[in-house]
Amino acid sequence: MKTVLVTGANKGIGREVSRELAKKGFHVFIGARNRGAGLKAAEEITRQGGKATFLGMDVNDNESVTRAVREFSKLVDHLDVLVNNAGIMMDGDDAILEVSDNIFRRTIETNVLGALRATRAFTPLLGQLTGGADGWSPAYCISKTALNGVTSQLAAALPKFAVNSVCPGWVRTDMGGRNATRSVEEGADTIVWLATDAPQKLTGKFLRDRKEIPW
Numbered sequence: 001m002k003t004v005l006v007t008g009a010n011k012g013i014g015r016e017v018s019r020e021l022a023k024k025g026f027h028v029f030i031g032a033r034n035r036g037a038g039l040k041a042a043e044e045i046t047r048q049g050g051k052a053t054f055l056g057m058d059v060n061d062n063e064s065v066t067r068a069v070r071e072f073s074k075l076v077d078h079l080d081v082l083v084n085n086a087g088i089m090m091d092g093d094d095a096i097l098e099v100s101d102n103i104f105r106r107t108i109e110t111n112v113l114g115a116l117r118a119t120r121a122f123t124p125l126l127g128q129l130t131g132g133a134d135g136w137s138p139a140y141c142i143s144k145t146a147l148n149g150v151t152s153q154l155a156a157a158l159p160k161f162a163v164n165s166v167c168p169g170w171v172r173t174d175m176g177g178r179n180a181t182r183s184v185e186e187g188a189d190t191i192v193w194l195a196t197d198a199p200q201k202l203t204g205k206f207l208r209d210r211k212e213i214p215w
């Protein structure tokens, strides 16, 4: 059975990607820092006949990520796909010349280092991996630009794997808000496609709607 780990899978795009990959026959590991919400998302998939396991994981915390690798390794021996979906966009991330150091640091910590931490920890178990997206608030936007740099570096360092960044568009989630133009299903589409049907040679790219877009 193919395995996928989705970080930040307890809600929003991550939960939708998890649901869809479970429907396609993956054993889905629901990476979440919130135990209650993570267990609920995993149970929902199990109720619908899919295979899902909650994996407690705060991408900001090396120990938590290491523990997650240990837990994961007790259950299965390989990871086919890693979806680095966990991300934050903080209140107060409004204008480049006003954004606080704290907001900047915390955004980079989660959106850039978090994805790198998860990738570093799970690479030994990996068969293929995919990555994050982009945005508009300054700290957030810069963090996603840096994440694209991480993607590009990882793609070069891991030639046997497919490593890509995804822009899901503006999606109706807690982060995207109610006025966003896309549903979670639309936001999840390119990520699910990369995890399943995309050519393995597609790597080191930034994609939206299953097509390469400029960095």
Ligand SMILES: NC(=O)c1ccc[n+]([C@@H]2O[C@H](COP(=O)([O-])OP(=O)(O)OC[C@H]3O[C@@H](n4cnc5c(N)ncnc54)[C@H](OP(=O)(O)O)[C@@H]3O)[C@@H](O)[C@H]2O)c1
Binding pocket: 007, 008, 009, 010, 011, 012, 013, 014, 031, 032, 033, 034, 037, 057, 058, 059, 060, 084, 085, 086, 087, 088, 110, 114, 132, 133, 134, 135, 167, 168, 169, 170, 171, 172, 173, 174, 175, 176, 177, 180
């Ligand atoms: N929505 C959009 O319009 C849009 C557009 C472009 C890109 N994206 C990207 O798509 C991804 C998913 O966004 P979304 O709209 O689904 O956002 P969301 O509904 O706010 O969900 C974000 C998820 O990330 C998790 N997360 C945050 N920090 C974490 C940490 N340190 N460790 C583990 N999990 C953490 C959250 O967990 P908690 O519930 O515990 O907070 C939540 O599960 C993000 O990378 C985002 O930047 C979204």
